[in-house]
Amino acid sequence: MDDSDLAVRVTGLQKRYGEKRAVDGLDLTVARGEIVAVLGPNGAGKTTTVEILEGYRHRDGGDVRVLGGDPQTAGREWRARIGIVLQGTNDLAEATVSELVHHFARYYPDPRDPEEVIEAVGLREKARTRTRQLSGGQRRRLDVALGIVGRPELLFLDEPTTGFDPEARHAFWDLVSGLRDGGTTILLTTHYLEEAEHLADRVAVVRSGRVVAVDTPADLGGRSARQAVVRWTEGGAPRSERTDSPTALVAALGARLGGEVPGLQVVRPTLEDVYLGLIADDEDSTPAARPALATTEAAR
Amino acid sequence: MSTTTLDRTAAGRLPGTLRLGVDRARYEIRGFFRERDAIIFIFAYPIIMLAIFATVFGQDGAEVADGVPFAQYFLPGMIATGVLLSSFQSLAISIPVERDEGGLKRLGGTPLPPAAYFLGKVGQVLVVSVVQVGLLLAVAALLFDVDMPDASGWATFAWVFVLGVAAGAVCGVGFSSLPRSGRSASAVVTPVVLVLQFISGVFFAFYDLPSWMQQVASVFPLKWMAQGMRSVFLPDEAASLEPSGSWQHGATAAVLLAWLVVGLVVGVRTFRWRRRDDG
Numbered sequence: 001m002d003d004s005d006l007a008v009r010v011t012g013l014q015k016r017y018g019e020k021r022a023v024d025g026l027d028l029t030v031a032r033g034e035i036v037a038v039l040g041p042n043g044a045g046k047t048t049t050v051e052i053l054e055g056y057r058h059r060d061g062g063d064v065r066v067l068g069g070d071p072q073t074a075g076r077e078w079r080a081r082i083g084i085v086l087q088g089t090n091d092l093a094e095a096t097v098s099e100l101v102h103h104f105a106r107y108y109p110d111p112r113d114p115e116e117v118i119e120a121v122g123l124r125e126k127a128r129t130r131t132r133q134l135s136g137g138q139r140r141r142l143d144v145a146l147g148i149v150g151r152p153e154l155l156f157l158d159e160p161t162t163g164f165d166p167e168a169r170h171a172f173w174d175l176v177s178g179l180r181d182g183g184t185t186i187l188l189t190t191h192y193l194e195e196a197e198h199l200a201d202r203v204a205v206v207r208s209g210r211v212v213a214v215d216t217p218a219d220l221g222g223r224s225a226r227q228a229v230v231r232w233t234e235g236g237a238p239r240s241e242r243t244d245s246p247t248a249l250v251a252a253l254g255a256r257l258g259g260e261v262p263g264l265q266v267v268r269p270t271l272e273d274v275y276l277g278l279i280a281d282d283e284d285s286t287p288a289a290r291p292a293l294a295t296t297e298a299a300r
Numbered sequence: 301m302s303t304t305t306l307d308r309t310a311a312g313r314l315p316g317t318l319r320l321g322v323d324r325a326r327y328e329i330r331g332f333f334r335e336r337d338a339i340i341f342i343f344a345y346p347i348i349m350l351a352i353f354a355t356v357f358g359q360d361g362a363e364v365a366d367g368v369p370f371a372q373y374f375l376p377g378m379i380a381t382g383v384l385l386s387s388f389q390s391l392a393i394s395i396p397v398e399r400d401e402g403g404l405k406r407l408g409g410t411p412l413p414p415a416a417y418f419l420g421k422v423g424q425v426l427v428v429s430v431v432q433v434g435l436l437l438a439v440a441a442l443l444f445d446v447d448m449p450d451a452s453g454w455a456t457f458a459w460v461f462v463l464g465v466a467a468g469a470v471c472g473v474g475f476s477s478l479p480r481s482g483r484s485a486s487a488v489v490t491p492v493v494l495v496l497q498f499i500s501g502v503f504f505a506f507y508d509l510p511s512w513m514q515q516v517a518s519v520f521p522l523k524w525m526a527q528g529m530r531s532v533f534l535p536d537e538a539a540s541l542e543p544s545g546s547w548q549h550g551a552t553a554a555v556l557l558a559w560l561v562v563g564l565v566v567g568v569r570t571f572r573w574r575r576r577d578d579g
Contacts, residue, residue, distance in 0.1 A: 054409060056405070079409070079411040084409035089402030089406055091406060095330070099327075
């Protein structure tokens with residue numbers, strides 16, 4: 001892939017805090033127009049990585065290109081092309097939604113129409129409400145409005161739906177999908193596997209400051225991690241077997257056990273199973289090569 | 301939403317710092333006047349202090365000197381302290397709070413230049429100070445019969461006021477990096493302001509203070525702002541009450557300018573969008 005097709009290219013990124021290596025040789029690319037979700041446990045280096053890409057932090061090593069620029073030294077022109085939605089801000093209390101979106105629009109050379117943005121994030125009804133009086137979900141939508149009003153080519157979303165109820169989360173996903181359809185590249189960090197599965201074109205799993213797997217949500221972890229597990233009961237004991245051809249196995253079992261197979265289950269590992277396998281703390285094995293021992297494995 | 305993102309051809313130019321500074325000032329002023337508790341404190345404090353000191357010291361028609369009642373003597377100090385409150389103190393406290401709440405980090409992620417943020421703060425401080433001092437002067441003239449100055453007095457008032465507000469504002473920005481958090485900000489800033497008020501001739505007649513205290517106060521801008529304002533509101537003969545025996549306009553301008561420059565340099569060098577413990 002040509003560099004001009006990449007919104008983000010990170011190679012060998014290093015960041016230390018004292019003795020701790022928060023980011024330790026991280027590689028990541030995000031193509032223009034795609035949504036990439038970065039998953040990982042707390043302390044894996046997600047936020048540090050994203051904040052380096054956003055230009056908030058300086059790296060100790062490695063190479064970083066974001067929209068062709070180095071975030072560490074890029075200026076206002078570069079800032080005008082990215083949008084950032086931070087987690088856990090509690091500012092802006094006394095201004096109304098409409099005032100804020102209009103005000104932030106003025107920072108940018110080619111902003112979106114603020115009224116359109118307010119409409120798009122579903123805050124039309126709340127346009128004249130002060131930020132202080134918004135619910136958590138509405139605040140988050142305002143954060144997104146302020147992040148996209150500058151018409152960013154690349155949008156960073158840091159755990160955007162933490163604390164949302166399911167309905168608000170689904171509405172938010174529609175909003176993000178709409179942005180992608182409008183051509184915005186999105187780098188998303190999240191704790192929710194469901195969110196990554198729903199939104200992301202590709203998922204990058206970060207563990208101990210490194211990307212241990214990156215793929216589409218359907219293929220993450222490789223083929224072996226996606227093998228079906230067939231479980232049944234035979235001779236009073238639970239049995240299970242991993243297989244690429246569960247249908248053949250079930251047919252064989254049926255023939256052998258003469259009819260109905262007791263306790264039959266065919267299970268496909270979920271993204272969550274694969275993810276938990278990937279981040280399982282096992283320093284000896286090479287994470288990418290190791291088959292994800294999903295929770296289904298525990299049934300053996 | 302928009303589908304023009306990919307095929308946008310000629311992007312507009314980045315808005316200028318000055319224009320953004322004006323936008324920020326408008327935004328900050330609107331925010332300020334919506335925080336009613338802060339308004340009452342900032343506007344009423346110098347007025348209440350003037351009323352208390354003028355009443356307590358001026359009992360039975362006591363005067364500082366012949367024809368100079370206490371209300372007239374304390375008014376300049378209250379103007380100076382009002383400016384210190386609405387410039388230095390309000391910025392040195394509010395900026396750490398904004399930093400804590402993530403508001404500064406948010407701004408740091410936009411193309412807004414820091415200079416425009418500072419300009420907005422200075423604009424807000426200027427407007428608030430004008431309203432505050434206007435109210436104080438109205439109360440002093442109407443309730444305490446303090447004589448208002450002539451045209452040349454107003455000219456002096458104008459430059460002392462503008463220099464004082466500007467120096468206070470940039471020093472507030474510079475000082476704002478010192479408190480570790482928004483919560484500790486007022487505990488760190490308030491004692492500094494209080495001590496300055498006591499040693500700079502705001503609450504006591506400056507000539508009554510021990511000379512070492514006068515010398516310490518001479519390092520800081522509040523003493524000079526108060527002295528400059530005394531030169532506006534007191535009769536010329538009252539200059540003999542100053543330790544130096546004159547109004548020292550040159551020194552006043554020099555010290556305020558020096559603090560303006562120092563505050564600017566320190567502010568620009570130490571300003572952080574993010575909290576100290578945020579990486």
